[in-house]
Amino acid sequence: MARVRVVLNSAGMAALLNDYGVDAELGRRAEAILSAQKSACPVETGHLQSSLQVQAHTTDRVTRRVGSFSLPYGMLVEARTGFISRSVDAAGGA
């Protein structure tokens, strides 16, 4: 039986991972996650909720980070409520 040999087009993959359309789609999904996080975030002072944001973070590809990056107690609230983990579903499927 003939064997199929697959050669990945690395340059093509890199271009895809940095494509404008991929960037825009990531941004749309990140905003949906942010909205879900803000809705689910427990509020006492409002500082944590208002600190939630989307950050564009480019490595070898376009990415988005969503969450609180400035308050040390953000992880405690997440560990107690899971509000950040729950928000991931807002991104939708593939």
Added chain:
Amino acid sequence: VSGLLPVVRYADPLLWITGYIRAALVALGKSDVRVSDRYDETNTDRAVWVLPTGGHRLTVVTATRRFGINIYAPGPTGQPVNTLAEDVRSALAACPGSGAVKAYTELSAPVPIDDPNGIPRRYMTCEIVIKGA
């Protein structure tokens, strides 16, 4: 009800994961560790608290479920809680094939959490793929 697709039900994943962790810890001689889905504000003992954090259907017969897992162990250093966290982490990594679980992904490794009671605490997240029937 009737439709084009079969009705698929899933076993309670929270019941499964708490039972799985409990059994794994008992096998390691740590039967005193409380494994629960209930948060206890007064806890100062060794404990594992599992928090379900969602998931979605993948196919007609498979679905994902995510969990946040808090691990507590008192001690003068972080060593006891690190050891307990590694016990839980390594046991979960071996879970595919147990019950209806088909796949497992560790989303985030255990990280330190400043617990209000001062007890050393770690938090990790994971996701399983389960098959319905």
